[in-house]
Each structure stands twice: as C-alpha cells, then as structure tokens.
Amino acid sequence: MGQLAEQLEEVRAHVREASLAAGRSPDAVRLIAVSKGQPASALREAYAAGQRDFGENYAQELVAKSRELADLLDLRWHFIGHLQRNKVKDVVGAAAAVHTIDRLAVAEELSRRAPHDLDVLVEVNIEAEPQKAGALAVDVPALARAVDALPRLHLVGLMAIPPAGDAAEASRPHFAALARLAAELRADHPRLVELSMGMSQDYAVAIGEGATLVRVGTAIFGARAPKRTG
Numbered sequence: 001m002g003q004l005a006e007q008l009e010e011v012r013a014h015v016r017e018a019s020l021a022a023g024r025s026p027d028a029v030r031l032i033a034v035s036k037g038q039p040a041s042a043l044r045e046a047y048a049a050g051q052r053d054f055g056e057n058y059a060q061e062l063v064a065k066s067r068e069l070a071d072l073l074d075l076r077w078h079f080i081g082h083l084q085r086n087k088v089k090d091v092v093g094a095a096a097a098v099h100t101i102d103r104l105a106v107a108e109e110l111s112r113r114a115p116h117d118l119d120v121l122v123e124v125n126i127e128a129e130p131q132k133a134g135a136l137a138v139d140v141p142a143l144a145r146a147v148d149a150l151p152r153l154h155l156v157g158l159m160a161i162p163p164a165g166d167a168a169e170a171s172r173p174h175f176a177a178l179a180r181l182a183a184e185l186r187a188d189h190p191r192l193v194e195l196s197m198g199m200s201q202d203y204a205v206a207i208g209e210g211a212t213l214v215r216v217g218t219a220i221f222g223a224r225a226p227k228r229t230g
C-alpha cells in the first residue's frame, strides 16, 4: 500500500472510532478528501483506494481536474471554496454539491444555470468573525427559506469553518452551535440533515458534535502547494 492509501486508511479508521465513541453509525459520516493543490494523479490514487467524494476550493481547478478525471464516473465533486457569482457557470457542470452558499444572489445564479439537481449547503459564519465568508446565524433562516424555494437546488445542510485555534477541542463549542442551528431549522426544513464541519485537525471532535460530512485534506494528501486564487 502506498503512503497516500495508508494515510487515507488511517483517517477512515479515526472516522470510525470517533463515530462509535459518539454512539453514531460510522455510515452516517462521509469523508470528503479535500484535494485543492494536489495533482490529479494523487486523486486517482485515492480513488483507487476507494475514495469517491472530493472537495475543491477553486472553480478553475475543479474544472481542470474534473476533465482530467472524467473517466472516473462515480467520483463526486464537492465545491467548498468561496463562490463568486461569475464562477457559478464553471462550477455547476462539475459539482454534485456546493457547500458555500452565503447569499441569495449566488444561489439564484446556481439555480438558473444548474443542468441537473444540485445539493447545496448554507455556509454559516458561526462566530460572526469580521472578514470571514458565511451568512450570519441570524440571517440563516430567511436565506434557507429563499434557497429552498429555488428550482433544482436541494438545501441539505449547513457548513462552517470555526475560528482558527491551536487545539481541536477549541472547535467543539462552534460545532455544537452549528448543530443547534441546524436542529432549529429542521422544523421548517426536514431534509436539512447534513452538517459539513471538521478538517484535518478537528474532524474527530466534529463527529462527536454530529458532523455528517468531514472535509479532510492534509491528513490524507500531506502538505499542498501554496494557496492560489481563481
């Protein structure tokens, strides 16, 4: 087994352990391999080791990789980066899910251009940090109602990136806050069942607080090339 396959297996084992420790079924947690900055060959290796869900942050990178890997028919792309309205047309053709809806204009554009049904999640700026993407918690109910009314979009959950901290445990109250918000919304949105939360550092804590989608990059692929835009 190559190093990538070993790291992937290790993350899967941790996902299972954290699920069982929380009294949850491991099947209720889906691992998204965050592959930004990684070459298509690394994704192919992960795919060969059984990985099917991949997360990308940049529209152009998603488009390029989805072309390179078009032969992997059951691979699912999750768009997890900040989405600009003018990039929607690039993302809709490739993505099975978009995790980062934080304003109605982007959702409307997605709805207009989506060639097929699309799962979407509302990104929440859970601690109302300045300069951070995501809708404020107080604005989420109205946004969720408006998004849910759009054709072709299925509002399936909430996503958050908690404030940066040095310890995994520091994320726990933020994950719990997102889970509470989702539980409140479920009264009006029974299909809002997904919680996209937890990254390499803190996915075990996120699973303890109810994560159904964990977004793990470096723990699977190792360090990535420096951040780029586009």
Ligand SMILES: *Cc1c(COP(=O)(O)O)cnc(C)c1O
Binding pocket: 034, 036, 057, 080, 081, 161, 198, 199, 200, 201, 215, 216, 217, 218, 219
């Ligand atoms: C890069 C990224 C991740 C993965 O981060 P790691 O620390 O490498 O696991 C998860 N979610 C989002 C939104 C990201 O941008």
